[in-house]
Amino acid sequence: MSHECILTEVRGDGALKTGLITLNRPKQLNALNDQLMDELGQALLAFDADDGIGCIVITGSEKSFAAGADIAAMAGFSHMDAFKRGHISRNWETIRQVRKPVIAAVGGFALGGGCELAMMCDVVIAADSAKFGQPEIKLGIVPGAGGTQRLPRAIGKAKAMEMLLTGRMMGAEEAERSGLVSRVVPAASLLDEALATAAQINTMGQPSVMMVKELVNEAFESGLSTGVRYERRLFHALFGTEDQREGMGAFLDKRKAEFRHR
Ligand code: CAA
Numbered sequence: 001m002s003h004e005c006i007l008t009e010v011r012g013d014g015a016l017k018t019g020l021i022t023l024n025r026p027k028q029l030n031a032l033n034d035q036l037m038d039e040l041g042q043a044l045l046a047f048d049a050d051d052g053i054g055c056i057v058i059t060g061s062e063k064s065f066a067a068g069a070d071i072a073a074m075a076g077f078s079h080m081d082a083f084k085r086g087h088i089s090r091n092w093e094t095i096r097q098v099r100k101p102v103i104a105a106v107g108g109f110a111l112g113g114g115c116e117l118a119m120m121c122d123v124v125i126a127a128d129s130a131k132f133g134q135p136e137i138k139l140g141i142v143p144g145a146g147g148t149q150r151l152p153r154a155i156g157k158a159k160a161m162e163m164l165l166t167g168r169m170m171g172a173e174e175a176e177r178s179g180l181v182s183r184v185v186p187a188a189s190l191l192d193e194a195l196a197t198a199a200q201i202n203t204m205g206q207p208s209v210m211m212v213k214e215l216v217n218e219a220f221e222s223g224l225s226t227g228v229r230y231e232r233r234l235f236h237a238l239f240g241t242e243d244q245r246e247g248m249g250a251f252l253d254k255r256k257a258e259f260r261h262r
Contacts, residue, residue, distance in 0.1 A: 005036035008043045011195055016054030016202040016261065018195055019047030023060040029067035030060045032113045034091065041094030048098045054202035054209070054261075056098065057194045058121060059105040060114075062187060065130070068112025071139065088113075088144040095120045099210050101201055105194035106130045107187050111169070116145035119154060122213055124180065125194045126172040127187035132180060135167035153220060154180050205243030206261035 007022040021043050023030040030036075040058075047053045060066055074087060081087070095102065095117070104110075104118040107127035115132045118124050126132075134147045142148060143164070152160035155178040163170060172184045185193040201209055211234045218227050238244050243259045250257035 003039040003043065005033070006039045006043060008047075010053070011057075012199050012202065014054075014199060014202050016206065017052055018198040018202065019043070019050070019053045019056045020195070021047075021056065021058045023058070023066055026061055026063075028070065028072075029064035029109060030114070031067050031070040031072075032117065033070035033073045034085075034087075037091040037094075041091050044095055044098050044102070048100055053100065054206060055100055055198035056102045057105055057191075057198055058102060058117070059191060059194065060107065062107050062127075062129070064109040064114070065104070065106040066111075066114030066117055067109045068114050068135070069144070092116075092145045099213065101198075101209060101213055103194050103198055105190050106132075106181070107190050112136055112143065112147070113145050116143060116147045116150065119150040119180075120146065122216075123182050123197065125190065125197065126175055126181040126184050127190040128172050128184055129187045130172040130175065130181070130184075131169040132175050133167060133169035134164050135169075137165060138167045151180075154178075203259065205241065205247060205257075205259040207241045207243055208238055211238065 005023070005025050007024050009020050010017050011020050012018045021040065023036065025031060025036060044056060047056045069088065074082070077087065101123065102121045103123045103125060104121035105125050106118050107129050108131065110118045110130060110132045112135060115134055118132070134143050134151060136143050148164060151164065159178055170178070170180070172181065175181045176184045215231050215234060218230055222230070243261065246259055247257045
């Protein structure tokens with residue numbers, strides 16, 4: 001499928017490959033308009049449905065992962081325009097339907113909706129050039145794609161409140177220290193590092209990979225005892241997979257597991 005605002009390709013040479021999505025509106029620093037978000041949603045769902053794909057990586061350009069929702073596109077909206085078009089809600093939540101791991105490879109600006117998009121991903125790897133922020137307050141609005149909810153969960157209330165109230169940006173090192181990103185890497189090797197992480201995940205048994213994602217997300221939705229009970233049910237269920245036989249068999253045989261993802 002051809003797109004105007006994103007590029008898609010398949011990377012890797014293992015049994016499971018990686019779907020790579022590059023946000024591609026360089027002149028607007030990858031500002032997220034409805035078309036880009038629709039295309040991103042379509043690409044995510046297509047990779048998720050493809051049995052040959054194990055992980056998805058989303059990246060932007062060297063200068064900007066995404067500089068937020070497209071301000072020019074929404075500047076003239078009335079309340080009713082925003083509400084009736086389902087602005088933000090219409091196509092931003094698609095990423096939450098994806099059951100395979102999604103890795104954000106963030107270089108340069110990840111602001112507003114760009115920071116929110118990164119936070120919706122399962123793993124965030126940042127280039128040393130990355131700058132995160134929720135500057136909506138400077139535009140006379142508040143974040144609309146989960147920023148006020150996901151940022152405090154990621155970095156704690158005090159820091160999130162300060163960032164949301166002042167709109168200041170946070171560099172990559174502070175983002176790693178604060179728990180917003182899992183790793184900081186040199187900008188030149190950002191994509192290679194993200195693809196290597198995806199390739200590593202692709203060697204694992206896919207049922208357990210998908211269940212880890214579901215369970216970690218459940219930790220943000222339910223109380224501890226409900227989450228732990230849910231984990232136990234999925235733990236038990238994995239004994240019905242070939243991958244569990246292979247993983248434990250390989251350990252006992254002192255060889256490397258060759259998962260068949262079933
Ligand atoms: N929407 C639309 N266009 C944008 C944009 C955005 N979010 N961010 C940058 N651009 C455009 C600029 O208008 C400019 O276009 P022109 O060349 O046609 O003038 C081009 O991208 C380059 O930008 P700058 O000249 O400003 O580049 P810079 O290097 O000087 O500054 C920046 C970079 C700090 C990211 C600055 O562009 C900026 O502050 N952008 C806005 C960031 C922002 O406020 N994001 C939040 C949006 S609201 C939101 O996201 C709501 C939500 O919760 C979903």
